[in-house]
Amino acid sequence: MANYILSIDQGTSSSRAVLVNSRGTIEKISQSEFTQHFPSPGLVEHDANEIWSSQLKVIRGLFEDNTIEPENVSGIGITNQRETCLLWNKKTGAPLGRAIVWQDRRTANACDQLNASGKFDWIKEKTGLVVDAYFSATKIAWMLKNYEGVEELLKTNDLCAGTIDSWLIYKLTGNHYTDPSNASRTMLFNINSNTWDTELLDLFEIPRSILPEVIPSNSNFGKIKSEILGVEIPIYGVLGDQQAALFGQMCHEPGMAKNTYGTGCFMLMNTGSKKVNSKAGLLSTIAWQLEGMNPVYALEGSVFIAGAAIQWLRDGLKIIDETPDSEYYALKVEDTKGVYVVPAFTGLGAPYWDMYARGGIFGLTRDVDKSHIIRATLESLAYQTYDVLNCMLEDSSVPIRVLKVDGGAANNNLLMQFQADMLNTIIERPANTESTALGVAYLAGIRLGIWTKETLQSNINPAECFYPEMDKAKRSTLLRGWAKAVSRCKDWEDKD
Numbered sequence: 001m002a003n004y005i006l007s008i009d010q011g012t013s014s015s016r017a018v019l020v021n022s023r024g025t026i027e028k029i030s031q032s033e034f035t036q037h038f039p040s041p042g043l044v045e046h047d048a049n050e051i052w053s054s055q056l057k058v059i060r061g062l063f064e065d066n067t068i069e070p071e072n073v074s075g076i077g078i079t080n081q082r083e084t085c086l087l088w089n090k091k092t093g094a095p096l097g098r099a100i101v102w103q104d105r106r107t108a109n110a111c112d113q114l115n116a117s118g119k120f121d122w123i124k125e126k127t128g129l130v131v132d133a134y135f136s137a138t139k140i141a142w143m144l145k146n147y148e149g150v151e152e153l154l155k156t157n158d159l160c161a162g163t164i165d166s167w168l169i170y171k172l173t174g175n176h177y178t179d180p181s182n183a184s185r186t187m188l189f190n191i192n193s194n195t196w197d198t199e200l201l202d203l204f205e206i207p208r209s210i211l212p213e214v215i216p217s218n219s220n221f222g223k224i225k226s227e228i229l230g231v232e233i234p235i236y237g238v239l240g241d242q243q244a245a246l247f248g249q250m251c252h253e254p255g256m257a258k259n260t261y262g263t264g265c266f267m268l269m270n271t272g273s274k275k276v277n278s279k280a281g282l283l284s285t286i287a288w289q290l291e292g293m294n295p296v297y298a299l300e301g302s303v304f305i306a307g308a309a310i311q312w313l314r315d316g317l318k319i320i321d322e323t324p325d326s327e328y329y330a331l332k333v334e335d336t337k338g339v340y341v342v343p344a345f346t347g348l349g350a351p352y353w354d355m356y357a358r359g360g361i362f363g364l365t366r367d368v369d370k371s372h373i374i375r376a377t378l379e380s381l382a383y384q385t386y387d388v389l390n391c392m393l394e395d396s397s398v399p400i401r402v403l404k405v406d407g408g409a410a411n412n413n414l415l416m417q418f419q420a421d422m423l424n425t426i427i428e429r430p431a432n433t434e435s436t437a438l439g440v441a442y443l444a445g446i447r448l449g450i451w452t453k454e455t456l457q458s459n460i461n462p463a464e465c466f467y468p469e470m471d472k473a474k475r476s477t478l479l480r481g482w483a484k485a486v487s488r489c490k491d492w493e494d495k496d
Contacts, residue, residue: 003074003450006062006233007441008055010080010164011241012101012263013311015054018437019062019073024445024456026434027068030061037098042105042346042493045098048086051164052171056228063229070229075448076172077237077440078221079244080164081263082185085136087143087150087210090158093171096147099164100139103264103304103346107138108355112495119203126190126197128275128284130353134302136163137187141204159210165238166212173222173235178212180295181243184286189214191275191286194295217288218447237444241436242266243287246298248439249404249430250457257392257400259385260436261409264349265306267388268298269396280391281351288443299395301350301388305359306381307409309343313377319370327412330375338363340383340485341376348490351391358492362485381409382419383482389423402426404463406435413466421470422479428463 004027009016013036019028032054037045063070083102088095100106111131114120120131129135140161144150153159160170163186166178183189183196188206190197194214201208215221221235239247242260246268249258254272259265268287275284275297287298313320320326344357361373389400403425409415410433420427432438445451 003448004068004072005441005445005450006059006073006076007437008059008076008078008168009241009437010051010055010078010168012081012084013308015051015058016437017055017058017062018434018441019068020438020441020445022450024438024442024451026432026438028062029434030058032058044101044103044346046084046101048088048095048099048167051099052168055168059228070231070233073233074450075234075236075444076224077239077444078165078168078235079239079241079436079440080168080182082163082182082240082242083134083136083139085139085161085163085186086167087140087147088160088167088170089149089153090160090176096149097143100143102134104139105133105346105355107133107142109495110138110141111355123187123200125277126192126200127187128184128191129187130281130283131187132353133355134304134349135185135187137200137204137206140206144206154207154210157209160212161206161210162212165240169221169235169238172224172228174225175222176212177221177238178214179217179219179238180214180286180289181217181240182238183214185240191284191295191297194289216291218290218443236447237440239288239440239443242268242300243285243298244437244439244443245406245435246270246287246439247443248435248437249406250453251404252453255396255398258404258406258435261306261381261405261407262436263306263308265303265381265384267301267385267392269392269400271297271299271396273297276395278391278395280394281353282388282391282395283350299392301391303384303388304346304349305343306384307407308345309341309377309380310409312343312345313374319374323408326374326378327414329371330378330414332371333375336372336376336379337365337368338481339368339372339376340481341373341380342485342489343377343380344489348486350388352486352490354490356491356493356495357489360485360489362488363481378412378415379418381415382422383479385419386422386479389425400425402428404428404430406430406433408433416466417469420466420468421475424468424475426468427466429466430463
């Protein structure tokens with residue numbers, strides 16, 4: 001009987017299910033987009049029930065043609081969008097309201113007040129995070145004050161709070177668990193002691209009783225209910241999406257780094273057992289923790305808008321029909337004619353951490369057409385990655401000679417070549433860019449003894465590489481223009 005791992009990949013814009021075979025390669029993928037809700041500028045929400053229904057649909061979709069039976073699945077891994085969080089009724093499983101997405105800015109004022117009170121360094125030392133509306137703590141605190149039914153459920157101990165991984169685990173098994181990689185993104189978890197932090201919980205007025213139990217990333221999180229696939233299958237791996245991509249890119253040693261081009265853009269460097277305290281605006285986070293071992297840490301730069309900018313071209317401006325069209329139109333022109341797009345639709349992440357920045361298009365002239373704007377939007381992903389890599393070099397003093405890449409936009413050859421030129425670094429793209437889904441599948445499969453890190457490494461197909469070609473003077477000119485454009489977008493929205 002074949003050993004398959006089912007990887008549940010719940011992202012910001014779509015729910016996916018991926019079946020990984022015993023060779024460590026992908027057998028099948030099922031995907032379904034779900035609705036993005038924007039109640040007002042700066043607010044981003046998801047319907048948690050729609051997330052669940054879309055995830056259930058794609059899980060079952062893998063087995064519809066009966067070529068592979070669920071009985072052949074040995075274990076499950078879950079990876080997820082990270083800081084997005086929600087409240088739900090433990091008895092009924094009903095969400096109290098929409099999930100608040102990581103991109104949401106509604107708690108920016110609360111973060112300003114924390115920073116003004118001198119709590120920034122104190123929180124960063126405990127959590128590795130900067131004080132920003134990006135993270136879950138202020139979102140959960142806001143929901144506790146604004147969603148109906150909170151007080152009644154608190155009295156009966158029937159209120160649950162958590163990130164999307166814990167929501168899926170609850171729906172699949174009835175258990176309320178999370179892992180350290182996700183807990184470390186809440187701004188409530190002490191990454192030094194690897195526990196929920198009592199002082200932080202008191203600061204945000206969040207009861208410990210509503211939060212999930214934190215267990216190692218390759219623990220047994222429980223078996224899924226038989227009504228889901230007709231069999232009970234154990235969950236043996238849980239990782240936040242960016243940590244899963246780090247694991248999937250086989251960045252298992254300190255100093256190894258990857259960049260994922262998803263809805264956002266996230267660069268992580270494995271720093272091993274050492275937590276690096278960034279002085280350059282990056283985050284320290286837990287990459288993973290295996291049973292019986294200390295946590296592995298990572299240095300992270302988070303860019304809020306990457307692939308979402310391409311979605312904006314498609315769904316907002318409607319100047320492309322499909323995401324891959326972006327490369328087609330960008331190749332129609334030699335350059336952007338001096339146009340820069342800064343996609344700060346929900347503020348700027350690392351290294352700026354400006355919750356009040358907003359997007360802009362700069363350098364427009366009469367001879368600019370849609371191809372130039374599309375190309376400038378693609379190039380913005382590379383520029384933002386440059387900003388993060390510079391900070392990572394400053395913090396770690398370790399030169400990155402090769403950057404591993406994955407995610408949807410990593411399939412864009414024009415973008416990858418431009419990225420190599422901007423970083424003056426070799427870009428290494430794996431044969432399969434589904435590193436997030438593969439990473440958590442690998443984690444679960446190693447726990448089950450299906451493969452080892454060594455056998456996985458030997459199974460991975462050779463990567464495609466992009467080498468720097470641009471001369472230093474042109475690179476410097478382009479980067480100066482980018483810095484000027486970013487400066488125009490900073491602190492755009494008035495603070496209340």
